[in-house]
Amino acid sequence: MKKTVGQILWMGVFTLLSTSSLLAQTGNEAPVKVEKASRVNKVTNLAPTPPMGWNSWNTFQTNINEQLLRNMVDVYVSSGMKDAGYRYFTLDDGWMSMERDQNGQLVADPKKFPSGMKAFADYVHSKGLKFGIYNCAGDKTCAGYPGTRGHEYEDARLYASWGVDLLKYDWCNTDSLNAREAYITMARALQATGRPILFSLCEWGNHQPWLWADGVGEMYRATGDITANFDKDKHMGTWTALSVLTIVDKQPAIRQYNGPNHWNDADMLEVGNGMSYGEDKAHFTMWCMLAAPLVAGNDLRKMSAQTRGILTDKEAIAINQDAMGVAAYRISGNADGVEIWIKPLSNKNWAICFLNRSAQPQTVDYNWTKNALHDAQTKQDADFTKTTYKLHSLWDKKDIGTTKKAFKQTIPAHDVVLLTLKQS
Numbered sequence: 001m002k003k004t005v006g007q008i009l010w011m012g013v014f015t016l017l018s019t020s021s022l023l024a025q026t027g028n029e030a031p032v033k034v035e036k037a038s039r040v041n042k043v044t045n046l047a048p049t050p051p052m053g054w055n056s057w058n059t060f061q062t063n064i065n066e067q068l069l070r071n072m073v074d075v076y077v078s079s080g081m082k083d084a085g086y087r088y089f090t091l092d093d094g095w096m097s098m099e100r101d102q103n104g105q106l107v108a109d110p111k112k113f114p115s116g117m118k119a120f121a122d123y124v125h126s127k128g129l130k131f132g133i134y135n136c137a138g139d140k141t142c143a144g145y146p147g148t149r150g151h152e153y154e155d156a157r158l159y160a161s162w163g164v165d166l167l168k169y170d171w172c173n174t175d176s177l178n179a180r181e182a183y184i185t186m187a188r189a190l191q192a193t194g195r196p197i198l199f200s201l202c203e204w205g206n207h208q209p210w211l212w213a214d215g216v217g218e219m220y221r222a223t224g225d226i227t228a229n230f231d232k233d234k235h236m237g238t239w240t241a242l243s244v245l246t247i248v249d250k251q252p253a254i255r256q257y258n259g260p261n262h263w264n265d266a267d268m269l270e271v272g273n274g275m276s277y278g279e280d281k282a283h284f285t286m287w288c289m290l291a292a293p294l295v296a297g298n299d300l301r302k303m304s305a306q307t308r309g310i311l312t313d314k315e316a317i318a319i320n321q322d323a324m325g326v327a328a329y330r331i332s333g334n335a336d337g338v339e340i341w342i343k344p345l346s347n348k349n350w351a352i353c354f355l356n357r358s359a360q361p362q363t364v365d366y367n368w369t370k371n372a373l374h375d376a377q378t379k380q381d382a383d384f385t386k387t388t389y390k391l392h393s394l395w396d397k398k399d400i401g402t403t404k405k406a407f408k409q410t411i412p413a414h415d416v417v418l419l420t421l422k423q424s
């Protein structure tokens with residue numbers, strides 16, 4: 001598609017902006033001030049808390065079709081996922097025909113989606129859910145289907161005509177494209193449709209989107225793809241799929257950038273995809289603590305009661321969805337032991353997670369009165385010698401006394417204890 005004069009001008013403006021102050025480094029150092037692009041996609045407040053949904057990729061890759069997905073939509077509702085707060089139902093890569101049509105339009109694969117994409121979107125909406133779709137900033141998607149490069153505005157119009165509510169926008173086959181400009185162009189194309197479409201950036205953190213994506217999209221992947229393994233990355237030839245702990249370890253450096261309408265995306269969940277119950281619980285807990293988007297990636301039709309119990313736990317989800325929208329910080333840790341993660345919550349409450357990274361059970365003996373909390377980012381603090389908090393053990397569903405008494409518990413290997421602290 002030929003670009004309009006308006007598009008070319010916009011691209012020029014963003015090229016200028018992108019040369020300005022984006023060389024700032026991240027890390028545990030003090031927050032850096034970064035010049036933002038003009039707010040592109042910000043009028044709508046689409047994600048005041050981390051988005052929640054389901055995505056087809058982790059279980060089905062490109063093996064998706066209308067019947068399978070309609071069943072999944074039905075189970076999304078009947079299993080309690082919708083009641084627990086999940087809203088988006090997103091088709092990832094593989095929904096298209098291999099070629100655009102003679103008018104340059106994307107076409108839903110007629111074998112996989114015989115009723116067409118509008119009908120499928122209508123079905124999703126008829127259940128009170130929101131409909132998400134996938135494409136890529138490059139010439140082709142990661143699985144080789146037609147990408148959006150050069151078709152941004154017409155693809156956005158097509159999605160809007162189908163009733164798309166979320167676009168996940170990937171970064172394969174992008175050659176020399178400038179990431180910030182490419183995502184801004186697509187954000188403007190979505191904005192131009194007039195339909196509120198949540199924009200989910202997926203360039204794997206390669207170009208530090210936490211520095212520039214606030215105002216461009218509501219969430220941005222900060223890491224490469226996840227794999228269903230707690231502590232071992234998986235080498236895939238040209239790239240590496242990341243374990244839960246590898247992704248967790250990348251979060252402290254970008255904590256300061258996380259917040260309402262610009263969420264650090266730790267990737268889709270692997271809960272229910274082969275890890276142990278404790279590992280799944282620890283994985284989900286950490287995504288809640290990190291205020292990361294919660295996008296389930298399991299086969300909802302076959303989920304066990306345990307998997308369902310994790311994914312729909314209202315107390316854990318409340319921590320994720322807390323209105324303050326702040327990620328947890330890590331106050332101690334070592335590779336083989338127990339780490340302590342602290343999340344400030346609204347009303348001066350807190351969530352504290354003891355994460356046992358090791359392959360052995362570990363015993364925690366935590367003396368509150370000797371460990372005041374102070375979060376430099378939110379300035380929230382708690383001095384337990386002065387204020388007593390009630391403790392609730394979230395996964396055990398038990399109140400366990402107060403911060404007057406030290407907390408002692410053995411945590412199984414690759415598992416967590418998650419406590420909420422409320423002022424008594």
Ligand code: GLA
Binds near residue numbers: 057093134142143202
């Ligand atoms: C990339 C993304 C994944 C998924 C696949 C689809 O790897 O990071 O989340 O969308 O592409 O091909």
